[in-house]
Amino acid sequence: MSTHRPICPLPDLLVSQIAAGEVIERPASVLKELVENAVDSGAQSIEVRLEAGGIRRIAVIDDGSGIRAEELSLALTRHATSKITSLAELESVDSMGFRGEALASIAAVSQLTITSRTRDAAHAFSFESGMTEPVAAAGALGTTVEVKYLFDAVPARRKFLRAEATEFGHCIDAIERVALAFPEIGLRVFHNERAVRQWLPASALQRISDVLGSEFNEHGIEVNAQGGPMSIMGVTTRPTAARARADRQFLFVNGRHVRDRTVSHAIRSAYADVLHGDRQPAFVLFLQIDPLAVDVNVHPAKHEVRFRDTGAVHRFVSQTITQALAGTAGTHQVSQGEHGTTLGAFAKPLNGGAQTFTPRWNPGAQAAFALREPASNGLDQPGAWKALYQPLDDSHKTDSTRIDNHETWPLGRALAQVHGIYILSQTSSGLALIDMHAAHERVVYEQLKTAIDAQSLPQQTLLVPVVFRVTEKELALAEECAEQLSALGFELAAAGPQSMTLRSVPAMLARGDLEALARGVLRDIEHVGASRLLTEQRNTLLATMACHGAVRANRQLTIEEMNALLRQMEHTERADQCNHGRPTWVHFSVSDLDKLFLRGQ
Ligand SMILES: Nc1ncnc2c1ncn2[C@@H]1O[C@H](COP(=O)(O)OP(=O)(O)O)[C@@H](O)[C@H]1O
Ligand SMILES: [Mg+2]
Structure with missing residues (x-):
């Protein structure tokens, strides 16, 4: 460039819009952040209301702690958080959020309103960016965050949004992951005023079956193991129930849904002897690990973590899953005269489920x-x-x-x-x-x-x-x-x-x-x-x-x-x-x- 252009600090809004680009890709990313905030607030039940696949409106209503009126504007300020105060706390963080960036980012690319009421407030207050003071509002205990017209002001992003049905699908995926991770929280989801999902508080296993269908557990092997600073629990499916696509693989590390190559590879290797071709196992696994042994602050949207000792994690996961699979040798072998899972399914259309035909x-x-x-x-x-x-x-x-x-x-x-x-x-x-x-x-x-x-x-x-x-x-x-x-x-x-x-x-x-x-x-x-x-x-x-x-x-x-x-x-x-x-x-x-x-x- 020939002409000299001076270095200038970017205006705040632009900084936020740029930051938003890293985390907020589509309605589902907004939903993930809002629901995680609701989880962090100690909510026992969360309601999600979507319109037009979340593009027109996303509202998340929780019954958690609420935000005090005087802190509402801070909630929308970048790098303002109630979740950590020091680097030391970041090392052992157990909340979903910690960067204090999500709400500010979302507000920079949409029209965002927070309405919240804490236990000691006489009524709720509502706040949106641009306001100087929160205003009194009607509202129950807890917080409602409403996000409208996502990316209307950011045409470059808007262009990348897909059809409403597709965005809706991504929203459901996002909410299902939270539902799996927090079975004790009740969740309800509405799309265009229609109830589309409802999960009552449940045990982890029951929630898996509620979210993924009862077949998932029927074909599943329960996993539960402890090894030093790690434990793993959940369900992995029998090799006979493997799928063509890797679409039912859920890994949660300390409650956070992540993709992790070490763990995926460890699971894959445990299945290597019993799963052939390009078939994919299905699983929902919760890995708990000493927070000091894992860094959660490595990915903008926190989709990844970094383990301090990847070798130890690999060994633990691969051994646990190998043992789980080995333990089933007698239970699903068609040769033992049992109802083989694959074969049972094979037989279904033929007999409508009534007959006891069991090829073996x-x-x-x-x-x-x-x-x-x-x-x-x-x-x-x-x-x-x-x-x-x-x-x-x-x-x-x-x-x-x-x-x-x-x-x-x-x-x-x-x-x-x-x-x-x-x-x-x-x-x-x-x-x-x-x-x-x-x-x-x-x-x-x-x-x-x-x-x-x-x-x-x-x-x-x-x-x-x-x-x-x-x-x-x-x-x-x-x-x-x-x-x-x-x-x-x-x-x-x-x-x-x-x-x-x-x-x-x-x-x-x-x-x-x-x-x-x-x-x-x-x-x-x-x-x-x-x-x-x-x-x-x-x-x-x-x-x-x-x-x-x-x-x-x-x-x-x-x-x-x-x-x-x-x-x-x-x-x-x-x-x-x-x-x-x-x-x-x-x-x-x-x-x-x-x-x-x-x-x-
Ligand atoms: N649903 C909610 N209930 C209670 N507090 C909330 C809620 N959503 C946001 N907050 C408050 O707003 C702050 C900023 O939220 P956010 O921008 O998502 O950052 P982070 O979650 O990383 O702290 C949070 O630290 C929390 O104090
Ligand atoms: Mg947050």
Whole structure:
């Protein structure tokens, strides 16, 4: 710039508007701040009134402590708060707020009115920015904050607001998080004068079920553990109830809803053995930790926290969830003759919930797994399936005299591929459906484990090395862990300051998406650290690798490939497979099928 422009302090309103930009993105962010203030005020019940998705009006009415008339103008002043007075108090803060910025920010980008009455006041007072004195008003004990016409004066922001229905949806998400975190508080939500949510004060578990639906707990495992300065409680869902999207993952750290990579990764790693593909667990977990061991002042909207000892948090969470999942081995296994959750849902539309049809793992077939020498036909053919994966040893290959002996194959003879996802096969006593990707992923996972234990992981040098962009950090990590990576079959080298060359990979994964594979591995390393890469966290890493190496849905398989996979599965199961987790296959006996059709009844 050629002309000289002097440095000027910004006017107060502009400072507030700029500050608001960090925290107030949309109506839901306003709602979050207002409801958190209500929680901090000790409210027992909170009412939320929204109009036009919160864009036109948001009112939050609480029955908390109220604000004294002489402090009302301070509530709207930036950096004025009743919650901390010193840095030392910030270290151990237990309120939701502490910066004294929210109301001032909101007032800078909307029309905000506070009406409040404390216990010792004869009536309420009301105040809005621009006033010099609060004015007497009608109102019950507690506080009402009303925010109208959000962003009307900030067209740049206004443009970014979405349809009313979308903004309303975000508001509901925000209020649900508060509802989960504070079950003892009653909440009511109205949209355009219609009651849309109501939650009575409840226990934490009851509130989870009230907010997320009773299925959530039905598919849930209760978590409750204590470890040093930390404790964790809540509900995590059985692997069988995992979802395609990570949309039901709620983590609260000391009552604050946050997103945290350490905890997410710890949970993910606990599920690694039992959850396959890109399925996402659902959970509501409350982590309580000594406030001194966590910094809550790291994100403008407080969506993140920083743990002093991330390693300890990771270990605690991952161990707790692993144990919780292991403890359920007997309770949700379809093979134990129980009503499998997935299968129950599967059966519902068929029988309207009335019948007792329970397809289940066939115990006979499982016994067969343990005893029978698997037969094979696909394996011995030079068929295309070999491109799919490479068996690590030949011990399960058998002579071709048994080729036609498919009666004895526990998983039967493949008939067809269904919707690119399932394999349909006929078994000696009925039919089986096999989840192709999950099954193959498990096979690959077990193969990887076996090969690495035996230190005989076949490596494949790539004809055409894959070059991909990385951050400096990823590059440094890869170099630091070159030795461990090479033990895992990876040869990765710097190709520039921000790019890497992948020269070799484990042979059995060579047909997957190699860049995604390498990135997934680097991401895991970043989370677990090099030292635990090949020890405690090894299986997490192998699961990541298997996921990227396994055949994806919608890949067309030939009958030979399908049969090869089934034989490989039988082999894998026999070689020490725990059956908990998401089933890779289900079996329907002929009599199950008969029941469906009411035959012989
Ligand atoms: N609903 C409420 N009930 C009682 N006091 C409130 C309420 N909302 C705001 N206040 C008061 O206004 C102050 C400023 O609120 P805010 O700008 O959100 O900052 P913070 O919550 O970080 O203190 C709070 O410290 C509190 O004293
Ligand atoms: Mg606040």
